[in-house]
Amino acid sequence: MPTVLLIEDELSLGMIVRDSLEVRGFTVWYAADGEEGFGQYVQHRPDVVVADVMMPKLDGFTLAERIRQIDADVPIIFLTARSQTADVVRGFELGGNDYLKKPFSIDELIVRIQALLNRNRSLRPPMPDRLRIGSYQFDYPKQKLAFNGAETAMSHREAELLKRLYEQRNQVLERSAVLLDLWGDDSFFNGRSLDVFITRLRRYLKDDPQVQIVNVRGVGYKLIV
Missing domain, CATH: 3.40.50.2300 (Response regulator)
Known part of the structure; x- marks a missing residue:
C-alpha cells in the first residue's frame, strides 16, 4: 500500500x-x-x-x-x-x-x-559515481562538476538532467521524454523551465570546446563529447 x-x-x-x-x-x-x-x-x-x-x-x-x-x-x-x-x-x-x-x-x-x-x-541500471565528460569529471551522487581542479556545485535537477544527457551522449535526448521523466508533463510552461536548465548546463561546460549541448530543432538536445 x-x-x-x-x-x-x-x-x-x-x-x-x-x-x-x-x-x-x-x-x-x-x-x-x-x-x-x-x-x-x-x-x-x-x-x-x-x-x-x-x-x-x-x-x-x-x-x-x-x-x-x-x-x-x-x-x-x-x-x-x-x-x-x-x-x-x-x-x-x-x-x-x-x-x-x-x-x-x-x-x-x-x-x-x-x-x-x-x-x-522503473529504476535505471546503476552508473559509476564519477563520469568523464570531455575534460570534466561529473560526480553524480555528490552533484559536482570538476574541471582542472575547480569544482562547480550543481542543483539536484541540474545533475539529473546532465546524467540523462550523458546516458544519451552523441544521441538525441528527446525533449518530451525528459519533460515527462523529470517534470511530470511536457507543457509549454515546463518547457520554458527546461530551457533555463539547459542554458545553465551549457555555461558549466563552456571551458571545454570539445563538449557541447546542441539543439535538435523540434526534437530535443544532444550532448556531443
Whole structure:
C-alpha cells in the first residue's frame, strides 16, 4: 500500500486531501508545517511527499532541500498558488518532481502520485559515481562538476538532467521524454523551465570546446563529447 506524507498548513484542505487519499487506498501521514513535516519524513520515510510551498516554520522549498540531503529519490510534489517561472524553476532545482497549482482536483493529484511511483519502480541500471565528460569529471551522487581542479556545485535537477544527457551522449535526448521523466508533463510552461536548465548546463561546460549541448530543432538536445 503506497504511503504519502502530506504537509499542508491549511487544515481544512489538508483534511480533505488526506481523507480522499485514504479512501483510495493510500496510507497518509499529515503535518501542518514544514518542521513537523520533516520530522514525520525522517520517522516514516514515505513513498511520496506532497508539500505546500508557503508554510510556517519551514517552507516547502527548504523542506525539499533538507530531504534531498538525505534522500535523492523520494518523489516530491509541490502544492502552491504560486506559478511564476522563477518559482517553478527553483522548486525543480531543489529536487521537486512535480508542481500542482491550487486549486486542484484530487483525481489529478492521484494521477501524478501514481505516475511518480511507477517511474521510481522503473529504476535505471546503476552508473559509476564519477563520469568523464570531455575534460570534466561529473560526480553524480555528490552533484559536482570538476574541471582542472575547480569544482562547480550543481542543483539536484541540474545533475539529473546532465546524467540523462550523458546516458544519451552523441544521441538525441528527446525533449518530451525528459519533460515527462523529470517534470511530470511536457507543457509549454515546463518547457520554458527546461530551457533555463539547459542554458545553465551549457555555461558549466563552456571551458571545454570539445563538449557541447546542441539543439535538435523540434526534437530535443544532444550532448556531443
